[in-house]
Amino acid sequence: MNELLSVRGLTKRYPGFTLDSVSFSVAPGRIMGLIGKNGAGKSTTLKAILNLIPTDGGSVTLLDQDVRERELTCKAQVGVVFGGLDYYPLKRLSAITRATRRFYSQWDQDRYETCLHRFGLEEEKPFKALSNGMKVKYLLALALSHHARLLLLDEPTSGLDPVSRDEILHLFTRIVSDGSCSILFSTHITSDLDRCAHDITYLHNGQVLASAPKDAFQRAFDQLRTPEEQEPLTLEEIMLRTERRDWDETAL
Template sequence: MDILKVQGLCKAYPAFALSDVSFTLEAGHITGFIGRNGAGKSTTLNSLLHYVHPDAGRITFFNQDWEKNELAIKEKIGFVGSSIQYYPLKKLSKITAITRSFFSQWDDVAYARYMTLFNLDENKTPKQLSAGMKVKYALALALSHNAELLLLDEPTSGLDPVSRDELLDVFLTLCDKGKSILFSTHITSDLDKCADDIIYIKKGQIIAEESFKHFVTRYQVVTLPEGTTPSANDPRLMGIKRSKQGDTALVRTTDAAGLGFPSREADLEDIMVHFEKENPSCMQSI
């Protein structure tokens, strides 16, 4: 079942625009939303809940139209935005009490469990928390009302490696229980550990939407021998990147053997780095 369906989402600003953004999320999947800074990830996520009002497009959650079922849908969604702001001098216990009142399915047992897991003290104020601890607190709130879908904008940003790993374990456990997660991130190694699917946005347009495994295995990285000057018009070479060990390029796995250059499997970071160097005219066929 598609838990979220986005069709033709558009939002124009003077210097940037989302253009015909369309994608679906499958229930029980973890989906990574990737793209460089300014590509449109936060604008898309905020548009889904109308924190940013789209110029066009249709958004349905759980087969319900957002415009007609906003309150019911919000009960089923946990959202953590990229800029988390709380009353700086209010204790977390007070903020939690206010948040609890908005959700009929609030789970105090789950809340206590996540506060313990994230090593959070309810007697502290947001002003006393580091950036990473504020993210953890926001996640504790989002995870505590039995949401069926989590929309998370850079949730692992500012967390240390151990805390990130703990959070990814939580994501995997939630997925096992049938929950769905869409999260944007620049830390591609996090997606290597947990993502089922990938949505890639570049300059306000979706350029890839598919399973993580299929997306990654479609590409390899070739190392060009020293002194090689490949033709810029060779459509097989995508996003040539300089390196002291030999320039590299991304190629489709089906083309790698025919080039005759040393090659290796690409990971998600390889693909992102080379895609962002690629000539826009070549991106239509990725």
């Protein structure tokens, strides 16, 4: 199997915005960064992959199974970590975990306890007592404890301090290192992806502008470099120059 996740022609129409025939794939053991400015369609794409919103066209397959036809089976293989996601703030982690694990037949209590120890989490703490970085680690502990093959991350490092971000990014790299799990990582903090992503998909006004391994992706935007620039542009510069050029053309 060459693709863990395959998105083909995904389309969703809203008044004033269309996610237009989005296609890309995520291979096993890879981290794919999903980039684009706010409003480009990143969160809509993730929600459509999870079948949380009705779509107007396209297909999503996970482990060669159609997500809409085999939703429960597929979702058992997915872990979701959305930045800013809050459970009941006064509930202890132990209570949240007891409610969560009922949904997963492959729940691994030993692995969960190992994650708690590794991440420095205390089950008797209420969710609201966790820092933003610890909340992300707790969500990752839940995702990893049912042996998720795909992690969908929507802005998971937004608002984290530099030390917490560094820990989380290092953790992402370790998670995919054995090739059994992949990560689709939506963010506008492109420096995070410079450090950990293998592949990049760029959403621009609801369409895929480019999707490729990171080195090839950067080379695809060589036309944006000035004659004095010899090195490939960073992901941040690619986004800035693409969006600036689009704004300039619109203004003209």
